[in-house]
Amino acid sequence: MEKKGWDGFEIGAMLRSFDGAIRDIATTLPEDRPYSQSNSFTASVADWRIEKPLFNKDYCIDCQFCWVYCPDMSIISRDKKMVGIDFDHCKGCGICVEVCPTNPKSLLMFPEQKEEEVALAEWPQKEKKADTVVEED
Structure with a gap:
């Protein structure tokens, strides 16, 4: 052809x-x-992407929302578990980040040039819930 x-x-x-x-x-x-x-x-569309989604598996609940909604099938999933992102075909639209339900999100957008290790170090931490004490009369 x-x-x-x-x-x-x-x-x-x-x-x-x-x-x-x-x-x-x-x-x-x-x-x-x-x-x-x-x-x-x-x-590959990677050469025109300016932001990329990065994945933090520590926060992922494997809901598969990112995989379902990705318009480019760039979310790599095996046995219903998110394992990574296909950066050759990801255009950096951010839909995966928008649909991620975790708090903090398991996917966040970062500048294309940012190294993954640096981005993971900057990831927001989970907020610990304050213990509430109920006083009895």
Whole structure:
């Protein structure tokens, strides 16, 4: 197949996601799938991202909201547990951070150049609930 840019396809062209016949794609890991050249999985958008989501597994409750709502399927999940982020395909939209229900969030946006270790050190800490004492008369 000749490799074309986004504007090289004819109107109404059908772009197949995979090369050849596919069986049981749901249980095939994304990195093992035979993606076609016209599939966005083969293209990286990382070079134009200015912010990136970083993941702190200490706060994650594995709700899978980030995986469900990510428009680019950039959340890597194995056995219903969040394991990381596919930075080749993440465009830095921040939807994963918005839908994260934990407090503090297990995903936060950081500048693209920030090292993960530095970002994790800056992560907000869980607030400890003050013990309330009820006085009896």
